[in-house]
Amino acid sequence: MRSGSLNLPVNFLQIIFLKEMKKNSNKKFKVLITWQSIIKKIKVYKKILNKNNISYDCKQPKQCFSSSELKKYIHQYDGVICGDDDFNSDVLSKAKKLKVISKWGTGIDSIDSVAAKKMGIKVFNVKDAFTDEVATYAVGILIYLTRGLGELNINKTRKWTKYTGESLIGKNAGIVGHGRIGVKIEKYLKALGCNVFINDIKKIKRKKKKFLTI
Numbered sequence: 001m002r003s004g005s006l007n008l009p010v011n012f013l014q015i016i017f018l019k020e021m022k023k024n025s026n027k028k029f030k031v032l033i034t035w036q037s038i039i040k041k042i043k044v045y046k047k048i049l050n051k052n053n054i055s056y057d058c059k060q061p062k063q064c065f066s067s068s069e070l071k072k073y074i075h076q077y078d079g080v081i082c083g084d085d086d087f088n089s090d091v092l093s094k095a096k097k098l099k100v101i102s103k104w105g106t107g108i109d110s111i112d113s114v115a116a117k118k119m120g121i122k123v124f125n126v127k128d129a130f131t132d133e134v135a136t137y138a139v140g141i142l143i144y145l146t147r148g149l150g151e152l153n154i155n156k157t158r159k160w161t162k163y164t165g166e167s168l169i170g171k172n173a174g175i176v177g178h179g180r181i182g183v184k185i186e187k188y189l190k191a192l193g194c195n196v197f198i199n200d201i202k203k204i205k206r207k208k209k210k211f212l213t214i
Ligand SMILES: NC(=O)c1ccc[n+]([C@@H]2O[C@H](COP(=O)([O-])OP(=O)(O)OC[C@H]3O[C@@H](n4cnc5c(N)ncnc54)[C@H](O)[C@@H]3O)[C@@H](O)[C@H]2O)c1
Pocket: 106, 107, 108, 127, 128, 129, 130, 131, 134, 176, 177, 178, 179, 180, 181, 182, 199, 200, 201, 202
């Protein structure tokens, strides 16, 4: 995760609300914050939010808020900083004041962006959040499976069993989607000695890539 990207969800709100304030400088905004990383550091953001006429409620779900929970209180808010909370069209239809949804993370599958666009609600995401975490996790799983690390079960048995598994050196590895995460995974797999093949819906112009067709 790039340092400073934690500020982005708050910056996105500022951009949208500044436009509103140009029309009415006394306008006040109310924001719902559900994402734990921001909630934990709310003291850091308090000043900047207040300076921009933004008051906030922090409500932290166990994992993420369901649409039925969001429907109860979304009507009060001009903006949200959320995680994977379920902003489906039903929730958005109740969000009469909402101008901006700022997602802390990459994927916006939990937000009905078509419905949001129709209602003039801007949707932002943080494009490189967790890129490295996801890439290392994917490669970690690959090593776990090929080397049979699960078979060791060290935590339970407290024994070091020799389990050879399979080497990754010289193996053919395919990556579907050569974006931020795909590029990182390619780098790690090449370092492990794999032959890497790429598939991406967009034509990749980079030279010396081996392509995978599916
Ligand atoms: N679970 C998490 O914590 C987490 C974190 C980050 C990203 N993600 C998800 O991982 C995925 C990739 O993230 P990213 O940041 O690398 O995105 P990205 O936009 O940088 O890259 C995605 C790539 O996939 C390609 N692509 C799209 N559809 C394709 C298809 N049908 N066939 C082949 N290629 C296709 C695109 O052209 C693009 O190059 C996204 O779905 C994102 O939401 C999950």
